[in-house]
Amino acid sequence: MKLGVVILAAGKGTRMRSSRPKVLHKLANRPLLRHVVNTSNKLDPAQTIVVYGHGGEAVLQDFSLDKEITWVEQVQQLGTGHAVNQAASSLADVDRVLVLYGDVPLIQVSTLSSLIQAASESDLALLTVNLENPTGYGRIVRNAQGVVQRIVEQKDAIPEELKITEINTGFLVADKKRLIDWLSRVDNNNVQNEYYLTDIVELAVADGVDVKVAQPDDPTEVMGVNDRTQLAFLERHYQWQQAELLMQQGVALLDPSRFDLRGELIVGQDVQIDINVIIEGRVELGDGVSIGANTVIRNCMIAEGVQILENCVLEDAVVGAESIVGPFARIRPGTKLAGKNKVGNFVEIKKSDIGEGSKINHLSYIGDSLVGKNVNIGAGTITCNYDGANKFQTIIGDNAFIGSDSQLVAPVRIGEGATIGAGSTITTDTPAEMLTLSRSKQFNVKSWKRPVKKTKT
Ligand code: UD1
Numbered sequence: 460m461k462l463g464v465v466i467l468a469a470g471k472g473t474r475m476r477s478s479r480p481k482v483l484h485k486l487a488n489r490p491l492l493r494h495v496v497n498t499s500n501k502l503d504p505a506q507t508i509v510v511y512g513h514g515g516e517a518v519l520q521d522f523s524l525d526k527e528i529t530w531v532e533q534v535q536q537l538g539t540g541h542a543v544n545q546a547a548s549s550l551a552d553v554d555r556v557l558v559l560y561g562d563v564p565l566i567q568v569s570t571l572s573s574l575i576q577a578a579s580e581s582d583l584a585l586l587t588v589n590l591e592n593p594t595g596y597g598r599i600v601r602n603a604q605g606v607v608q609r610i611v612e613q614k615d616a617i618p619e620e621l622k623i624t625e626i627n628t629g630f631l632v633a634d635k636k637r638l639i640d641w642l643s644r645v646d647n648n649n650v651q652n653e654y655y656l657t658d659i660v661e662l663a664v665a666d667g668v669d670v671k672v673a674q675p676d677d678p679t680e681v682m683g684v685n686d687r688t689q690l691a692f693l694e695r696h697y698q699w700q701q702a703e704l705l706m707q708q709g710v711a712l713l714d715p716s717r718f719d720l721r722g723e724l725i726v727g728q729d730v731q732i733d734i735n736v737i738i739e740g741r742v743e744l745g746d747g748v749s750i751g752a753n754t755v756i757r758n759c760m761i762a763e764g765v766q767i768l769e770n771c772v773l774e775d776a777v778v779g780a781e782s783i784v785g786p787f788a789r790i791r792p793g794t795k796l797a798g799k800n801k802v803g804n805f806v807e808i809k810k811s812d813i814g815e816g817s818k819i820n821h822l823s824y825i826g827d828s829l830v831g832k833n834v835n836i837g838a839g840t841i842t843c844n845y846d847g848a849n850k851f852q853t854i855i856g857d858n859a860f861i862g863s864d865s866q867l868v869a870p871v872r873i874g875e876g877a878t879i880g881a882g883s884t885i886t887t888d889t890p891a892e893m894l895t896l897s898r899s900k901q902f903n904v905k906s907w908k909r910p911v912k913k914t915k916t
């Protein structure tokens with residue numbers, strides 16, 4: 460059975476009050492449509508069509524790498540039936556068509572599978588839910604025997620129908636040929652003068668089709684985003700779900716409601732995460748890692764036993780085992796800490812390899828550097844890596860000791876075991892195992908008197 464997927468994404472999203480098309484608004488830092496496409500891809504469909512409209516160029520640009528998608532433009536939004544019909548002529552050689560929504564991001568593969576399963580026994584299957592408050596949704600009208608007859612939209616319904624609590628989620632699976640036929644017969648004789656996709660149900664019943672129904676495990680799966688409140692609600696729900704999964708994997712989240720995962724997190728055993736931590740991209744945390752409060756980690760590998768203390772920002776970096784980072788450290792792209800390192804407060808490291816056991820404890824900038832093992836970099840050390848036009852490398856040998864408040868003007872090489880006296884500006888390579896100083900001589904002024912305040916006469 461070959462499956463074609465049609466994702467409706469043409470809606471304007473007026474209530475978002477944004478210049479951005481609705482389906483590009485982000486949930487967990489990914490566009491709504493991205494969530495839907497990812498879920499759809501897991502069904503391994505033979506074809507994926509996205510019906511786009513408002514802000515089309517921006518959508519196409521965002522998904523330019525998704526070569527598997529067929530794009531169909533719906534110039535005027537004349538209704539959901541019209542939208543699916545736009546895709547009809549682009550549908551490839553598929554047997555069944557699944558309709559998804561670009562603004563309904565949390566739909567699960569398991570739910571779609573059960574909908575597809577329901578459709579295997581019929582030419583039409585609908586996904587429905589029972590809601591205590593069904594206001595606004597299309598209602599599933601069944602006959603006395605409980606057989607689905609049609610869907611009536613809220614605006615077209617009579618009071619008796621408005622009491623129905625089983626609603627249409629919009630998700631459906633239909634036989635391709637029959638769907639195209641039904642859509643060609645849908646008209647816009649209704650209160651909204653729209654071509655309703657939902658009208659195919661009545662046509663199917665008239666054709667003798669036994670319309671099947673499936674239901675999601677969780678009603679939030681079928682909730683759409685129309686405004687920013689709904690988006691925020693789904694974001695929180697999604698974050699809670701992710702937090703729950705992590706806790707099931709053994710992660711100690713000190714407050715799961717104050718944790719955000721915007722990407723993928725791979726964890727070892729006994730990982731502890733304090734409050735207000737944001738994880739972005741792909742992050743790995745080894746066994747026993749602990750992350751302090753208010754920390755952001757983006758695309759990093761954090762090895763076992765590492766402690767990231769409070770208020771750190773780490774991006775595109777590797778932190779080797781048993782290192783201690785922070786509080787208030789900034790680890791920028793291209794940084795590799797080999798392990799057993801200490802990086803303290805107000806230290807910024809960029810594109811540098813730091814050897815095992817080396818320490819940079821306070822107030823330093825280390826950029827474009829190769830630092831050996833067991834190096835001690837004193838407070839206030841700066842690698843001057845940039846001359847205003849080009850970047851240069853600083854190389855520091857194993858066991859070197861850099862005195863506080865030193866500037867290492869790159870390109871420069873500090874020998875193994877070298878000691879740099881505090882306050883030095885080092886502009887040429889320094890020898891191994893020696894003390895190098897560049898500092899003006901200290902002297903005393905005997906005759907000097909401290910100024911005193913003039914007294915008024
Ligand atoms: C639709 C259903 C309703 C269901 C509800 C669930 C119809 C007629 N009604 O109503 O039974 O309970 O969804 O949320 O289908 N879209 C297009 N092009 C269009 C019109 C819509 O791409 O011309 C897209 C929208 O961007 C949106 C989706 O289709 O993603 C649903 O459209 P919307 O207008 O929100 O339908 P509802 O009135 O909510």
Ligand code: CA
Nearest residue numbers: 562683684685
């Ligand atoms: Ca809607």
